[in-house]
Amino acid sequence: MPPPPPSHDDVVHSESFLRSLMRRQLALSVSCAATFLGALLGLPLLNYFAPALMATRVGGFTLSWLVLGVLFFPFVWIISYLFIKRSIALEQDEVVQVERRKEGHR
Amino acid sequence: MNAAWPVLLAASTGHVDPWIFTFSFITVVVTIGMGFWSARKSKTASDFFVAGRSVSVGWNASAISGEYLSAASFMGVAGMVMSSGYDALWYPVCYACGYLFLLLFIAGPLRRFGAYTIPDFAEGRFDSPVFRKIAVVFVLFIGFFYTMPQMKGAGTTLAYIFPGMPYWGGVVLVGAVITLNVALGGMKGITLVQAFQYWAKMFAISVPVFVLMAVFGFYNRQIAANVAPGETAARVEAAAIGRKPLVEKAPPDTAWVAPFGPLTTKAVSAAAAALPQPERAAYLAEHQKPYSLLYTYSLIIALVCGTAGLPHILVRFYTNPDGAAAKRTTMWVMILIGIFYVFPPIFGTIGRNLMPDLYTGVGAKGTDKVVLELPTLLAGKSSVLGSILSGITCAGAFAAFMSTFSGLLVSMTGALAHDVYGRMLRPQSNQRERLVAFKFATVLVGGIAVVLGCFVEPLEINFMVGQAFAIAAASYFPLLFMSVWWRGMTVKGAATGMLTGGTCALIAAALTNFSTLALDKGPMGKVFAGFAPLNTFWAHHPLARILCEQPAIWTVPLAILLMIVVSKASATEVPSDVRMKMLVLHAPETLGLKQEYIQEHQAAEATH
Numbered sequence: 094m095p096p097p098p099p100s101h102d103d104v105v106h107s108e109s110f111l112r113s114l115m116r117r118q119l120a121l122s123v124s125c126a127a128t129f130l131g132a133l134l135g136l137p138l139l140n141y142f143a144p145a146l147m148a149t150r151v152g153g154f155t156l157s158w159l160v161l162g163v164l165f166f167p168f169v170w171i172i173s174y175l176f177i178k179r180s181i182a183l184e185q186d187e188v189v190q191v192e193r194r195k196e197g198h199r
Numbered sequence: 200m201n202a203a204w205p206v207l208l209a210a211s212t213g214h215v216d217p218w219i220f221t222f223s224f225i226t227v228v229v230t231i232g233m234g235f236w237s238a239r240k241s242k243t244a245s246d247f248f249v250a251g252r253s254v255s256v257g258w259n260a261s262a263i264s265g266e267y268l269s270a271a272s273f274m275g276v277a278g279m280v281m282s283s284g285y286d287a288l289w290y291p292v293c294y295a296c297g298y299l300f301l302l303l304f305i306a307g308p309l310r311r312f313g314a315y316t317i318p319d320f321a322e323g324r325f326d327s328p329v330f331r332k333i334a335v336v337f338v339l340f341i342g343f344f345y346t347m348p349q350m351k352g353a354g355t356t357l358a359y360i361f362p363g364m365p366y367w368g369g370v371v372l373v374g375a376v377i378t379l380n381v382a383l384g385g386m387k388g389i390t391l392v393q394a395f396q397y398w399a400k401m402f403a404i405s406v407p408v409f410v411l412m413a414v415f416g417f418y419n420r421q422i423a424a425n426v427a428p429g430e431t432a433a434r435v436e437a438a439a440i441g442r443k444p445l446v447e448k449a450p451p452d453t454a455w456v457a458p459f460g461p462l463t464t465k466a467v468s469a470a471a472a473a474l475p476q477p478e479r480a481a482y483l484a485e486h487q488k489p490y491s492l493l494y495t496y497s498l499i500i501a502l503v504c505g506t507a508g509l510p511h512i513l514v515r516f517y518t519n520p521d522g523a524a525a526k527r528t529t530m531w532v533m534i535l536i537g538i539f540y541v542f543p544p545i546f547g548t549i550g551r552n553l554m555p556d557l558y559t560g561v562g563a564k565g566t567d568k569v570v571l572e573l574p575t576l577l578a579g580k581s582s583v584l585g586s587i588l589s590g591i592t593c594a595g596a597f598a599a600f601m602s603t604f605s606g607l608l609v610s611m612t613g614a615l616a617h618d619v620y621g622r623m624l625r626p627q628s629n630q631r632e633r634l635v636a637f638k639f640a641t642v643l644v645g646g647i648a649v650v651l652g653c654f655v656e657p658l659e660i661n662f663m664v665g666q667a668f669a670i671a672a673a674s675y676f677p678l679l680f681m682s683v684w685w686r687g688m689t690v691k692g693a694a695t696g697m698l699t700g701g702t703c704a705l706i707a708a709a710l711t712n713f714s715t716l717a718l719d720k721g722p723m724g725k726v727f728a729g730f731a732p733l734n735t736f737w738a739h740h741p742l743a744r745i746l747c748e749q750p751a752i753w754t755v756p757l758a759i760l761l762m763i764v765v766s767k768a769s770a771t772e773v774p775s776d777v778r779m780k781m782l783v784l785h786a787p788e789t790l791g792l793k794q795e796y797i798q799e800h801q802a803a804e805a806t807h
Binding site for chain 2: 111181
């Protein structure tokens with residue numbers, strides 16, 4: 094005999110909790126993605142409209158080569174580090190809020 | 200016994216460098232040895248499929264990186280940078296940075312949902328066993344597209360180590376060895392082996408690069424030896440780095456070092472060549488750069504979205520203990536592969552300057568082998584050092600195609616044994632029967648991969664992997680992204696979008712390859728001669744060629760659009776417990792919603 098299904102009228106299962114949960118997580122992801130995509134999709138535009146600038150030599154590399162072949166990797170590490178830090182903090186905050194609102198219900 | 204094979208071949212072909220042979224041989228033996236050793240430790244079906252879900256972050260990150268860095272990364276990127284220059288840099292950058300998309304939108308939720316494979320997720324999210332069958336198909340499509348370049352890597356490397364060996368011989372030999380290894384080891388073995396292989400590859404690519412740069416001039420000096428647009432002469436004189444004159448087939452400096460070079464302008468150049476001489480310059484001026492920009496964007500979309508939808512990578516996220524660990528793992532993967540990807544373009548650059556003869560080679564003798572052959576330049580300074588370093592890069596190449604091919608075999612075999620056999624053909628089969636099915640499926644998939652691999656010698660390794668990404672980007676990425684973040688998805692919408700997007704990308708990629716193979720002067724040209732008229736069509740419609748060669752720019756939006764439209768039209772069929780599913784996907788695991796969800800499901804099934 095399986096255990097009876099849990100009741101669905103507490104905080105965790107409320108519509109408002111799910112909405113705020115998804116909205117907060119998506120907002121964080123979208124802001125990080127926008128930073129990344131801005132750089133990734135902006136670089137071809139710079140190559141297209143400012144070829145002379147992107148061909149400038151920086152220590153032997155062309156600027157465009159240096160940005161794409163070397164600097165892009167650390168840039169992405171920074172974004173992902175910030176995302177992970179914030180997303181773990183976000184999850185902890187969600188757990189704390191649920192606990193607090195459960196207390197309030199009693 | 201397998202170990203006797205290479206020795207016999209070596210004796211029959213002659214001219215084998217003992218150092219190169221030894222390093223490669225040790226890599227193969229260690230890989231197989233580890234597979235056998237761990238085979239004794241993995242007993243249950245769960246061990247085989249996802250390593251009992253208890254792999255630590257460090258191990259898992261190394262293993263994912265080891266599996267991901269394929270022959271395309273190790274050999275193909277260098278070869279493509281050498282042949283095409285700047286535009287090829289998008290490949291390593293997007294291979295590494297695509298993980299960010301995976302991290303931001305997919306890794307955490309997918310792990311929380313908890314399922315063995317993508318088809319598991321597809322079924323669980325929509326409560327539809329039919330959808331599982333549809334989802335399984337793409338594991339195989341993407342997998343086979345991905346195994347072809349690995350097989351070319353194997354054929355190229357063996358043809359280099361044993362100069363008398365035909366290309367297909369290498370493909371068959373390596374395919375057989377790895378298939379055997381996977382059939383005996385399963386995923387538990389693979390995790391350990393993959394992690395080891397990452398570090399082997401890292402060592403094999405970085406050490407020779409540093410030695411080569413110390414002798415022939417640093418990365419920036421090698422780039423500076425190429426004339427950029429707007430410059431009258433190179434910043435570093437050819438003599439200073441010992442640069443050799445370019446051959447006729449090589450692209451000129453300005454096209455190579457600057458964006459919008461030979462890779463992205465190929466279609467327009469071919470179209471211009473079909474025009475009468477006086478019209479060519481005007482045609483090129485009008486079309487070359489805009490089409491090139493389009494090509495670049497389509498390539499970026501394919502690689503970034505494709506990384507987030509690769510089945511053999513995604514299955515590994517289930518081996519993390521929790522969602523937070525899945526995120527930390529992704530972070531480490533990005534660092535590990537990011538560092539790696541700085542090196543192959545250096546090989547390509549030095550290869551262009553010092554080994555331009557490779558531009559004239561075709562198939563297994565072309566630029567795809569620059570990583571293997573470049574260290575032999577040191578032979579002039581010290582013959583043993585050159586051989587040892589070349590041996591190290593060959594060992595790295597072995598590590599590359601062996602690890603990726605093993606990973607692909609596991610995920611494709613998993614799909615066949617776990618989904619097709621275990622769920623569709625014989626749901627009542629016991630664990631022992633499933634293990635037998637796993638081994639049988641491994642041999643079947645390995646055999647097909649070898650046959651396909653024999654056909655693709657004229658195609659560039661890196662380009663083929665890009666196509667696998669384009670198919671993943673148009674099928675799994677939209678499926679995962681939309682089902683994780685949009686509650687309104689229905690099974691009809693998901694299936695229509697995934698099937699249409701993925702099939703369009705698949706057909707486009709196949710047509711591109713067939714027409715390229717028809718141009719081959721060897722035996723493949725005869726096999727695919729029927730597709731030769733397609734090349735005439737491309738010459739008149741370069742835009743169609745670009746959209747076929749890089750389909751992501753239209754297939755990914757098409758898939759997402761179809762998902763939205765069809766889901767809206769069938770809105771009544773949204774799963775009834777979608778709120779609970781969304782909670783499981785997004786709520787922190789400490790709230791324990793997953794267990795609750797499973798209990799509810801069991802209770803619901805008991806009352807039915």
